[in-house]
Amino acid sequence: MTRKRTASIRRETRETRVALDLGVDGTGKGEFRIGIPFLEHMLDQVARHGMLDLKIIAEGDLAVDAHHTVEDVGICLGQALREALGDKSGIRRFGHAYVPLDEALSRVVVDCSGRPGLEYHVEYPRARIGEFDVDLIREFFQAVVNHAGLTMHADTLRGRNAHHIAETLFKGFGRALRMALEADARLAGETPSTKGSL
Numbered sequence: 165m166t167r168k169r170t171a172s173i174r175r176e177t178r179e180t181r182v183a184l185d186l187g188v189d190g191t192g193k194g195e196f197r198i199g200i201p202f203l204e205h206m207l208d209q210v211a212r213h214g215m216l217d218l219k220i221i222a223e224g225d226l227a228v229d230a231h232h233t234v235e236d237v238g239i240c241l242g243q244a245l246r247e248a249l250g251d252k253s254g255i256r257r258f259g260h261a262y263v264p265l266d267e268a269l270s271r272v273v274v275d276c277s278g279r280p281g282l283e284y285h286v287e288y289p290r291a292r293i294g295e296f297d298v299d300l301i302r303e304f305f306q307a308v309v310n311h312a313g314l315t316m317h318a319d320t321l322r323g324r325n326a327h328h329i330a331e332t333l334f335k336g337f338g339r340a341l342r343m344a345l346e347a348d349a350r351l352a353g354e355t356p357s358t359k360g361s362l
Contacts, residue, residue, distance in 0.1 A: 169345075171247035173240040179232040180224040186244040188345055190217030198222040198237060200230050202296040203304075206334040207237075214338030230300060238304040242311025249345070252276055257356040259344030263336040268323030272336030274344050275315040278362040282309045283317040286333065288326045301330055305337070313362075316340075 169188035175181070194211030196204040198220060211218040220240070224233030249255070260273040270286075282305055288298045309316050318336070323329040348356065355361055 167250065169248045169250075171244040173244045173247070175236055175240050175243075177232075177236065179228075180222060180236040182220065182222045182233075182236050182240045184221075184237070184240040184244055185217075185219040186241070186248055187217035188245075188248045190215055193217045195219040196221075198233065199224065199226055200233060200296065202293055203230070203234060203237070203300075206301075206330065209331060209334040210338040210341075212338065213335045214342045216338070216341070230297065231303065234300045234304050235307045238307025239311050242308040242314075245308070245312040245314070245341075249276065251355065252278075252362045253355045254347050254351050254353045255356065256344055256346050256348045257362070259340035259342065261336040261339035261343070263332045263339060265328040265332050265335070266325065268325060268328035268332050269321045270323075270329065270332035270336050271317075271319045271321060272333060272340045273317040274337070274340045276313070276344050276362060277315045278313040279315055280310045280313055281315040282306050283319075286318060286320045286329065288329055289324060290326050293326050293330060298326060298330065301333065305333075 171186045173184045192212040192215045194208040196207055198204050257276050262271050284302050318333055320329050
């Protein structure tokens with residue numbers, strides 16, 4: 165796999181402005197200026213555990229709430245993944261991770277199938293983590309899979325602390341992506357599908 169797997173996405177609406185730069189074959193370096201500290205912390209987990217170089221600068225209508233900004237960051241990350249992967253030749257395609265954090269344990273499974281789908285089976289003991297609405301976590305992942313063309317299954321198997329539960333999901337997503345996007349030498353550049361394309 166010799167092609168440089170990078171993408172730069174710019175999105176501007178009446179509600180948000182997002183600039184995102186992605187390097188799939190990175191060192192896990194994250195840089196985030198989004199104005200939502202909890203989301204920045206979670207995205208840093210994705211970058212670090214996914215070995216992605218990820219920079220996101222965003223401004224949004226946070227005086228309304230965080231929904232538009234979270235969703236648009238997810239849209240841009242999904243678009244960047246789709247662009248960076250190109251025809252997906254030579255990748256493993258599937259990835260999975262079980263991630264614990266103290267009492268919490270989550271499983272995340274991804275398929276770079278070209279077909280967007282999210283199965284999200286997560287319950288939180290409270291509605292907010294600090295000021296962050298936990299409903300937005302699902303909105304973020306839905307936006308990513310819709311625009312990346314990923315199938316993703318996220319299941320929290322146990323947990324009592326909402327922060328721990330959320331963090332296992334983002335770490336698990338990074339780890340599962342890392343596995344799925346790795347080059348598979350045995351494929352010799354072929355697309356990992358009997359259809360011949362993804």
